[in-house]
Amino acid sequence: MNGMDDLLEWLRAQLEQELQEAFAAGATLRGGGGTTLDWRAAGSAVLVDGMRSPLGEPPIVRARFMEDMPGYEVERARALRIAAHDPDRVLCEIDAKLKIVERYAGLCEHGDTGNTAWVLQVLALPYADRPGYREEWRP
Structure with a gap:
């Protein structure tokens, strides 16, 4: 095996691990079903539509801060970031990366x-930053 073969194998393993983690996160929230969830920021919270609490409301992933509380802007930024990287989107991104890797293979x-x-x-x-990465692979 040469350096690029090693990189190809190592990168596949990283993507597969990330795929499993994202799938597990989504499956946990949707109860293992095939429902697509809609993650959205609402103030400083992240609401997950597509599933409901016993009260009929979408569950809140992060604690809600009131707009006039110190730290609200930081929590709002976090909520937007979490909503933008929900498990379904991450699964799509990993799938695209795996297609690039397979094309190279x-x-x-x-x-x-x-x-x-x-x-x-x-x-x-x-x-x-993960074990097994080699500095020789850095572009």
Whole structure:
């Protein structure tokens, strides 16, 4: 195996781990069913539509801060960030990354990657803090 083969294998493992974690997070919230959930920021809270509490309200993922309380803006920013990265969206992003990785693997099988190894190196950057990452892979 050469360095790019090792990177390909390592990156697949990272993406598969992230895929399992995102799936588990979504499945936990939707009770294992196939319902799509809609995550949205409401003030400093994140509401999850697509499921209901016993009172008929969407569950709140983060505690709500009142607008006039110190720290509201920070909590609002967090709520927006969480809502933008709900498990369903993360699953779509990981799927797209895996398609890029598999496309590269297919090119490798045919012996012509067209100088695209940099794509794997860039895809691996968010995982550089994980065990097994090699500095030689850094673009």
